[in-house]
Amino acid sequence: MSFLRANTADEAVQLLAEGARPIAGGTDLVVGARQGKAPLPQNLVAIDRIAELGVIEATESHIRIGSGVTHAQLMVDPLIVDRLTGVADAAALVGSPATRNVGTVGGNIMNGSPAMDTGAPLMALGAVAELRSIEGTREVALTDLWCGPGRTTARPDELCTALLIPSPRDQIGSAYVRLEYRRAMEIAVVGAAACMALDAGVIVSIRLALTAVAPTIQEVTGLDVLIGERADDKSFAAIAELARDQAQPISDVRASDHYRRHTVGVMAQRAGHAAASRANGDLITVPVNRALGIGAAS
C-alpha cells in the first residue's frame, strides 16, 4: 500500500490517473475499512491539505465551494450561512465536532451514501459537481451524479474539485432538517431540504430533495403546482404529500419503511416552512434542527 500527499489539484489529478484513490478526511474511507465494508484502496493520495480545494468564494453567477471544505467550515462560513443556509444546516448536523473537523463536503458527496446530509440541500439549491481529470474538467449536476448507494457516475480518475451553486437571488431561503433519535452522533433516519423563492409571500420557485428514502438522494418532482400559491400551511402540507408519495424507503435497523415514509413528509413540511420563513427574512439559526427543536432536538 502506498500513501502520497498532493499539494495541488494538478498533482492529485496526475496521481489519480496513475491509479491512486483520494482520501480527504477519511471519515468514510477509513471508517468503512475498519468496519470491513471495503478495504482501503491500494494507493492513496491525500488531498486534505490542497489549499485551493479549501476555498469558498462567490463569483458573479455562482457560489463555489471547494471540495476540501470541511463541515466545520461550512456551518459557520458567512456566505454559506447567509446565502446557502440549508447547506450550513446540514453541515452542522454531521456526526460530532470531530467528524465535522475532518469530514469534507467533497467526501460527503463523492461517498454517495443515500443518508449523506449535505446532498439534499445542495441538490435543492441546484448544485453541480466540478470533476477534473488529466483530460480536463467537466460539470455534472448532482441530479446526475449519484447512481446508487455508494455509487457515482464519476470515473475513478476524476477528482471533485468543487461544488458550484447558482447564486441564489434575494428572497430565497433554504433549509435542511433531518430526523434524529439523539442530538448528536446521528446518521439521518430521513431528511429533507427545501429551497424556496417568494414574492410577497407567494411561491416563485421551489425545489425539494430527500435524504435516506431512496437508493440515492432524491429530488421531489411535481412541485410546480405550488408556484403561484401562498407559502402557507396548505402548501407545506402539499409538500409533505408529494414527499411521501415519491419516497421509496426501505426498512432497516433504524426505522421501518412506513415510519420513514411518514416522517419524511414531516421533515419536508418543516423544511418547506423553514425555507419560506428564511425567504421572508426571518432569522432561524443554523441548524434548523436545534433552532426549532425538530426530531431529537429541543
Added chain:
Amino acid sequence: MNHTNVTLRVNEVDYPISISTERNLSGVLRETIGLTGTKEGCDDCECGACMVLLDGQPINSCSYLAVQAEGCAITTVEGLADGDELHALQRNILEAGGVQCGFCTPGMLMSARALLDRTPDPTDEEIRIGLSGNLCRCTGYARIIDAVRTTAVELSN
C-alpha cells in the same frame, strides 16, 4: 507489508517511526510511540475515547491514518498538563466529580480543550454540542459540563 518512515510530532516531541500505511493514529500513539493515555472504546468513531488534537482540532484518532498526521502538531492527554502542574480542565474535572472510571476522560479533556481554545466563553449548549462526540457511561455528563464551565471562567480571569 509496506512500511513508510514518518516523523510524528506529539506533545512537541518528534518521533521518527516506521509504520505501515493503513495503521490508525490511536494505535500508533499507543503501541508504537507508547502513549497509552489515548483510549480506544470502539472500532470506528462511535465513542470519542480516542480524541486527540491535530493542530488544535479534535479528531477521532482511531479512524485517522497515522501517516496522514505527519506535519501536524498532535496533542494527546499526556500533553495537557504543564509538567506536574495539572491543566485547569484536569483539576476542575476532578474537583467537580466528573471522573468516574476515567476511560472517557482523556478524550473528554481533549474535546474540552479544543472547545475552550475556540470558544473561551461557551454557553452550556455550546459545551453540550462541543463534547457531544464523547460518550460517557458513568457520570451522566453533568459534572463534566460543570468542570468545563468552571474552567472557562477561571481561564478568562
Added chain:
Amino acid sequence: MQTFVRADGPDKVTGSGRYVADLSLTGMLHAKFLYAGLAHGRIQNLNVEPARNLPGVLSVLTAADVPDIRYSPVIPDRTLFAKDVVRFEGEILAAVAATTPAIAAAAIELIEVDIDPLPVVNDIEAALKGDCLLVHPDWEGYDVSGDTVRDGNVASFSSIEKGDVEAGMRQADVTVTSRYVADASHAAPIEPRGIVAQWEGEKVTIWTSSQVPYDARAGVCETLGLPSNRVRIIVPHLGGGFGGKCGFHFEAHIAALAKATKRPVKLVFSREEEFLAPDRRREGMVVEITTGLTNDGDILARQAWVGIDNGAYVADAAFFPQLAAMHVGGPYKVPAIKIDAQLIYTNHQPSGSVRAPTAPQACWALESHTDELAAAVDMDPINFRLRNVVRTGDEGIAGQIYEEIGLDRCLQLATDSIGSPTLADDEAIGVAVGWWPSFAAPAGAYAKMQDDGSVQIITGAQECGTGAVMTLRDIAADELGIDVTDIQLVYQDTAAAPTGPGATGSQTLLNHGRAVESASRQIADQLRELAADELEAAASDIVLGDGKAFVTGSPAMSVPIADLAATAAGGDLLLSSASAPMPDWPTVSAQCVGDQEMAAWLAPQFSCHAVRVRLDADTGVARVVEVHTAHDSGTILNPVGALGQVEGGVMMGIGQALSEGTYYDENGRQTNPALLEYKLQTMADAPPITTQFVEINTPNAGPRGSKGLAEAPNVATAAAISNALAKLVGGPLRQLPMTPERVWEAATEIRGRR
C-alpha cells in the same frame, strides 16, 4: 459540600493510569476468538489445522484442548468452548494466539467450520410452547444447586405468594390488566474488556477488566482445574462495568492460551465483540399484571406473570425470576399477591447482572401499570402512590416488615422539586418510584500502620468507577484519626487481599466498608492502648483525631499518632485483619417456590424520579427536559460520588427508556451491535438533574448507616419517562425502549381508536 478528589483521579486525568489494554509484556502474543456466528446449530466439522499452520500462530485451542467441565454458578450449563452444539451467535469455538492481532485474525479466517443450522428459539413465549425445541435437551443432567425449579426451557422458576388473591380480586371494585414487553439491552461500558495472562511456573497471573476478581479467579480455577492459590487476578484501572464485567468471562481462555504457548497472551475486545460475546446482557422481559383495587384507591390484590429472556446460558441469572417478581410486586402495600416468574432459555446472548438486573424493566412495567390504576379510579398518580407505598413499619409484598425507610419522603421530595411548572402542550410530567435491596456478603480487609504513622488498607474491593473504593479511605481515616492522604489502598489484587464480592450489587461500601471499618478499628484500639500508657489515662478515654491521640476533655494531653506508630514498630506491630460481620437477615412470611433468597431485602434502598418530557408528536421523538430525583440510600458518606451515581444512573435510564434496545433478526442474531445503532445518550441529550438524599441512619446496614447506591438510580427513570409519555400520547406505552417509531405508532393507534 466537601470536595472529594478521588485518589485515582490524577492518574486518570493525565493518562498515566493503566487499563488492561494499555499493558504489554515482553514476548506477548495476541488472542482472537472464532465465534459461532449463528444462533443455533450442530457442529459438523471444526478443523483448526490450517490456522495452526499459519506462520506466526503459536496456538489454536478448542474444546478438545481444555478440561471437559461444565461451569456457571447455580446452573452449570456451559463450557469454555462450544462442544457439538452452538446456542448463541457469540459462542466461542476456538481461540488463537499469534504474534500480532492481524495474524491472529487471519488465522481465525482459516479455520474450517461447518455448522448445521438448528431451528432458532427466538422468543420466550415460543420457547414455552410444548412442542418447542429445547435449547438444552440435557438440562436434567446438569448438576444444579439450591432450591432451583426447572422444566424444559424454563431454566429457573420462582414465585411469591401471600394472602388470598382470588378473594382480593373478587372484593375489588376495579381490576386492571396490562401487558408490557421490554427488549434486551446492554451495559456498554466505554472500555471494551481486555485480559492479559502470564504463567510463571505453576502459577498464572491474569490482568483482567473484571468487576469481580474473586469470581473471575473462581471461574479460572473451576474450568482449568487449578487451586485458588495458583491463580492471581489483578485488575488495573477498570473502565466501567455496570455489571457487564461481573462474573467470569474469558480469563480461562487466555490463561489456557498462555499456558499452551508459554508466553504472555493478550485479548482486547472490539466494540462488536463487546456487544455479542459476554454472558451479561440486560434481559428482555414480558410482564402480564392484574391488580384489583377499591374505588378509594386501595390495592387489594395483585397477580402477575413475568417471563425473562435468559438467552442460551444461565450465567448468574438464576435468581432473576424472584428479583423480578419483587419488582413487579413493587414497594407497595398489597395484602394478597401471587407472582410467577420464569427465566426462559432462548438462543440469544446469555443474560446476566447488568446494573440493577431485572429492575428497570420490571419497574417500568409496574409503574406504568400503577399510572393505569390511578387513572382507573380517577386519582392523581402521586396521591395514589402516597396512599399505597410502604412506609416504616409496613409489611411488604413478601411479608417483610420494614424498619425505618424513606420512600414516602422520596416521593414527596422529588415531586415537590419538579413542582407544577407551566407545561407546554407537548410536555408532561411523569413520576415513578423504585427500590433495590442491599446485598450482604462475606468480605475481608487487612490494615497496617507503618512506623511513620502512614497506613495501608488492603481490601478485596474493586473500583469500577463509582468511587466507592475511594471512600473506603475516608472510613479508615475517620476510625484512625489521621488524614486521608496518609492512607494508601492496596486493592484489585487477589494475591494481596482477602476475598470479597467486588464491584457487584452495590456492595462495596456495605461489605468491604464494614470490613475496612472493623480492621481499622482494631488498629485504633491498639493505638488507644498505646496512648493510654503514654498519657497515663484509661484507653476508653483516648480519642483519635487530627493525627493525634488525646484524652477526652483534655486535648492538651496528646501524643502524635506517628509517635505511637514508631513505638509499636519496636514491638507489637500495628497489623489487623477483619471480616465484615454478617448482618441479621430479615424474614418474610410469603411462600416462595424456587426461593433464591431475593424476597427478604436487607436495608432496602428507595427512590422516586420525576421527569418532564417533551414529545414531538409528529415523529414520536421524545426528549427529557428535566429530572428530579430523591433517594433513600441511608447515610451518604461521599456526596460528590453519590450524586455522580444518581446522575449516571439517570442518564443510563434515559437511554433505556428511549434509545437503547438490542434487536434480533429472524435468525436470532443482533442487528445493532455498534454504538451508532445502539444509542447511548450523548452530552447534547443530557437534561439537568437534581438529587436529594433522604438520609436515614439505616439500622442493620453498612458503615455509618449507609446502604448501596450504584444500582438504585437506574431503576425508576424509564418508568417515570413512560408515565410522562403516556399522558402525551393518551395511553400507556407497551414496549421498551420507547423509540420514536414505537411512540408514534402507539399515538397513531390510540388516535385511531378514538
